[in-house]
Amino acid sequence: MTNTFSDKAHITHWPCPAKLNLFLHFIGQRDDGYHLLQSYFQLLDFGDELRISTNTNGKIHFSCDQKQLQTSNNLVIRAAHLLLQNIQHKGIFGAHLHLVKRLPIGGGVGGGSSDCATTLVALNHLWGRNLSINELADLGESLGADVPFFVRGQSAFVEGVGEQITPYPITQAYFLVIQPNCSISTSEIFSNPLLTTNTKAITIRDLKLMGLPFDGLNTMQSLVIEENPLVKEALIWLKNHSSNARMTGSGSCLFASFDNLQDASKIAALCDPSWLTFVARGIQRSELYSQLGSI
Numbered sequence: 015m016t017n018t019f020s021d022k023a024h025i026t027h028w029p030c031p032a033k034l035n036l037f038l039h040f041i042g043q044r045d046d047g048y049h050l051l052q053s054y055f056q057l058l059d060f061g062d063e064l065r066i067s068t069n070t071n072g073k074i075h076f077s078c079d080q081k082q083l084q085t086s087n088n089l090v091i092r093a094a095h096l097l098l099q100n101i102q103h104k105g106i107f108g109a110h111l112h113l114v115k116r117l118p119i120g121g122g123v124g125g126g127s128s129d130c131a132t133t134l135v136a137l138n139h140l141w142g143r144n145l146s147i148n149e150l151a152d153l154g155e156s157l158g159a160d161v162p163f164f165v166r167g168q169s170a171f172v173e174g175v176g177e178q179i180t181p182y183p184i185t186q187a188y189f190l191v192i193q194p195n196c197s198i199s200t201s202e203i204f205s206n207p208l209l210t211t212n213t214k215a216i217t218i219r220d221l222k223l224m225g226l227p228f229d230g231l232n233t234m235q236s237l238v239i240e241e242n243p244l245v246k247e248a249l250i251w252l253k254n255h256s257s258n259a260r261m262t263g264s265g266s267c268l269f270a271s272f273d274n275l276q277d278a279s280k281i282a283a284l285c286d287p288s289w290l291t292f293v294a295r296g297i298q299r300s301e302l303y304s305q306l307g308s309i
Contacts (some may be wrong), residue, residue, distance in 0.1 A: 028136045029301045030062035030128040032117050034189060034262045034269055038232040039213040048175045049204060052216060057169045059301060060294035062116050062125055064132050068140050069108040074098065078113040089130035089157055096153055097137050107141045118290050120197025122265025124160050131164030132302055139306055167300030171218050182218060186296045187271040188278040193290040194244040200264040203234050235261040255281045
């Protein structure tokens with residue numbers, strides 16, 4: 015793997031947006047062990063960035079500004095090879111992909127899945143393959159449960175194991191997102207016998223009654239804060255500044271919503287400097303598709 019682009023290469027820049035789970039419930043478990051969920055996935059206007067230069071030598075190169083992520087198992091390189099496998103004339107399609115990592119690892123904001131989805135969408139466009147969104151989502155599902163959501167690129171009510179995606183617009187807010195200096199093992203949380211998996215199912219109609227940023231909680235939150243004092247301490251701090259503070263996904267990131275950028279930024283300025291902190295706006299449609307229209 016190489017770390018530099020050719021000086022003559024034309025480089026395009028592609029957003030890999032974060033998401034928040036405004037609530038996350040588990041309502042059952044399939045026979046194969048997969049948990050059935052209900053959640054609202056909120057896209058943000060902040061995330062990683064993927065820089066791509068294409069070539070015609072049939073080779074895929076991957077680099078990352080965080081060296082520990084620069085491996086053959088990264089979802090970016092895996093997605094590129096998966097798409098290449100679905101092309102007959104492989105010899106004329108290649109690319110160098112460089113990932114600029116801004117989202118926290120193990121934070122529950124979908125960074126790896128978003129990187130993967132952007133790779134599929136961007137290379138499909140740059141290589142002129144014209145696979146449909148449904149076809150790209152199907153490819154992405156084999157790499158991760160959240161990848162189809164990012165491929166489809168709309169904030170949505172999500173069900174099943176993540177494959178049932180219903181776009182649902184809500185009033186947009188600003189979010190302060192923090193990650194204390196730790197990451198969470200998703201597999202350990204899912205395997206914990208105390209995880210609540212029998213939450214009562216809701217319908218899209220119920221969302222209108224829940225109130226923004228939705229009154230439903232993340233059912234993983236109590237387990238995470240019991241096992242991780244840094245997350246617990248940060249959540250207590252954030253709740254002192256916003257009553258709607260909670261955890262997102264299965265990771266260590268916490269968030270609170272605000273009506274405007276000024277209020278969110280004001281609290282962000284008070285955060286512990288050891289935390290990874292960012293403020294972002296909730297968006298209905300991924301900026302990835304705005305990029306598609308400009309290239």
